[in-house]
Amino acid sequence: MSIFTILSNRNNVLGMNQRNLDYIRRFNSPRAIKIADDKLLSKKILSKANIPNPKLLGYISNYKELQEFDWNKLPNSFVIKPVSGLEGGGIEIFYNRDRQGNWIKADGSRVSQTNLEDLAADILDGKYSLHNQPDKVFFEERVRMHKAFQYYAYKGAPDIRIIVFNSIPIMGMVRLPTKESNGKGNLAMGAVGAGIDMTSGVTTTAVIGKSEHISYMPGTKLNVSGLKIPYWNKILHNAVAAQLVTKLKFAAVDFLIDNVQGPLIVELNARPGLSIQLANQEGLKIRLRKARGLKVQSIEKGIRLAKDLFGGDIEEDIERISGKSLIGIYENIIIYPKTSSVNSKLVEIKTKAKIDTGADSTSIDEGLAIKLGYEEELIQFQQLKKELNIAAEFTNTKEIVDAATKLDAKLQELANPFIICSTPIRSSHGRSLRLSILINLKLGDYTFETKATVFDRSQLEYQIIVGRKSLSKFLIEPSRT
Numbered sequence: 001m002s003i004f005t006i007l008s009n010r011n012n013v014l015g016m017n018q019r020n021l022d023y024i025r026r027f028n029s030p031r032a033i034k035i036a037d038d039k040l041l042s043k044k045i046l047s048k049a050n051i052p053n054p055k056l057l058g059y060i061s062n063y064k065e066l067q068e069f070d071w072n073k074l075p076n077s078f079v080i081k082p083v084s085g086l087e088g089g090g091i092e093i094f095y096n097r098d099r100q101g102n103w104i105k106a107d108g109s110r111v112s113q114t115n116l117e118d119l120a121a122d123i124l125d126g127k128y129s130l131h132n133q134p135d136k137v138f139f140e141e142r143v144r145m146h147k148a149f150q151y152y153a154y155k156g157a158p159d160i161r162i163i164v165f166n167s168i169p170i171m172g173m174v175r176l177p178t179k180e181s182n183g184k185g186n187l188a189m190g191a192v193g194a195g196i197d198m199t200s201g202v203t204t205t206a207v208i209g210k211s212e213h214i215s216y217m218p219g220t221k222l223n224v225s226g227l228k229i230p231y232w233n234k235i236l237h238n239a240v241a242a243q244l245v246t247k248l249k250f251a252a253v254d255f256l257i258d259n260v261q262g263p264l265i266v267e268l269n270a271r272p273g274l275s276i277q278l279a280n281q282e283g284l285k286i287r288l289r290k291a292r293g294l295k296v297q298s299i300e301k302g303i304r305l306a307k308d309l310f311g312g313d314i315e316e317d318i319e320r321i322s323g324k325s326l327i328g329i330y331e332n333i334i335i336y337p338k339t340s341s342v343n344s345k346l347v348e349i350k351t352k353a354k355i356d357t358g359a360d361s362t363s364i365d366e367g368l369a370i371k372l373g374y375e376e377e378l379i380q381f382q383q384l385k386k387e388l389n390i391a392a393e394f395t396n397t398k399e400i401v402d403a404a405t406k407l408d409a410k411l412q413e414l415a416n417p418f419i420i421c422s423t424p425i426r427s428s429h430g431r432s433l434r435l436s437i438l439i440n441l442k443l444g445d446y447t448f449e450t451k452a453t454v455f456d457r458s459q460l461e462y463q464i465i466v467g468r469k470s471l472s473k474f475l476i477e478p479s480r481t
Contacts, residue, residue: 028248028250028270032270035248035268036251037270038084040138051245055140056138057075059137060137061136066137071116076096079092079093079140080137081137081139081140082129083138084133084135085123085128087188087273088184088186092119093106093156094111101113103116105183106177106184123137124136124137143157143257143264144157145257146259148227148228149176151220152217152222152227153177154179157185159174159255160172160173160174160255160257161175161255162235163251163276164242164252166291167244167302168291168296168305169236170284170290171277171280172229173194173196173275173276175192175193176194177191188209193207193278193279194224194279195276195281202229203224203229205225205279206224206279211278221469222357226475230257234263236306237300237303238255239253242265244299252268253265253267287309287310290309290310326475327476331352331444332350334441335368336439337372338373338374349371351368353466354461354462354465355465355466355474356466356467356468359468361452362439362451362470365457366457368457369439374454377416384407384411393431396431404424420436421436422436425453425455434454435454436452436454438450438452446474450470451470
């Protein structure tokens with residue numbers, strides 16, 4: 001363990017003790033803390049106030065109820081939780097059920113009814129509760145991950161934590177599940193925690209685990225900064241509403257965003273940890289002091305204060321931190337003609353592109369490529385396909401790989417600097433080989449050279465889509481126009 005980690009842990013303990021004395025004990029009554037500690041009680045209070053939270057499927061209070069519990073009444077997909085659990089302990093998420101009746105977890109492992117009964121018994125015994133006090137078990141519907149997170153989270157749905165004090169949201173963080181964390185948003189297990197700008201709801205800085213700062217999601221070139229959190233204003237509103245209805249003056253409110261239902265409160269915490277500070281690279285103490293003593297007459301006023309006090313110029317902050325330009329998912333671009341073309345009448349083309357991080361590489365329309373001077377390359381590619389008897393479509397991976405290997409060997413013999421290779425593509429049309437050429441384009445403030453596959457996009461809305469391999473200099477902000 002490094003000296004930095006030791007000092008960081010020591011400072012966190014000191015910060016935790018001071019925060020407990022200054023804020024938790026002073027501003028949270030024993031009754032309010034009890035509500036936060038009892039997830040069934042907090043669900044009841046939130047539901048009564050019409051604040052959305054996941055549907056309760058059932059609960060077990062003692063061993064007699066455990067013995068009598070009908071496990072078959074549970075759906076194939078659900079979540080099991082301790083009522084008074086700490087730091088995610090005892091929580092298991094199940095995604096389906098196999099023919100043998102076993103429930104399936106994120107990693108594909110199977111859990112039998114006997115395994116579930118053992119887990120429930122551990123929860124009842126207090127294995128995961130504060131001070132190991134006897135506990136209860138409850139079951140909730142599983143939240144279906146919102147599509148905004150599909151490239152950012154492994155299996156499980158990310159959760160958003162909002163720290164609220166004095167009816168003002170003062171800090172936010174999203175926890176993104178990884179393979180290492182087994183699909184759970186648990187930083188101690190290796191999930192990613194990203195700070196959120198309070199004004200825009202866009203992620204800024206991030207850590208993996210509880211200390212290591214990162215720029216990309218593990219194993220990808222996907223920037224953690226620049227992710228827009230859906231329903232941001234609604235999340236802030238419900239966070240303050242939950243604080244008011246439970247009478248917690250200082251609390252962490254945790255949300256999951258369902259793809260259909262929107263944000264749902266999954267937990268209230270009267271003793272939030274300090275990892276949110278690491279994700280935001282800023283201490284809570286200063287923000288707590290700013291919010292302390294302010295008169296907040298309404299939820300809307302609390303949200304306005306949060307944005308005024310703790311929001312930044314998010315575009316400048318992100319670009320400064322990352323050294324990259326912020327762009328939206330639809331951008332006006334310039335594509336330059338083939339540089340060695342003898343046709344002096346060729347001119348640059350201005351068009352609108354779709355920025356698609358779901359696409360591996362950039363794709364340009366065949367007709368557009370011809371206008372830019374790449375007709376020779378297209379003719380050479382088609383002639384070689386015909387000469388080698390390359391099929392238009394392929395039925396399996398081996399066939400297309402073999403064909404690509406054979407075709408690329410011939411393409412290299414041409415020694416054409418604008419032809420990169422043939423690229424195997426799998427789309428709704430099937431498996432096929434497309435020509436990849438070298439093009440120059442301007443996106444935002446950058447002019448750069450990139451690989452692009454050529455395809456007939458004349459019937460599609462955009463003549464060019466820019467894929468993630470061309471986006472290393474950029475951060476994507478979906479709401480930017």
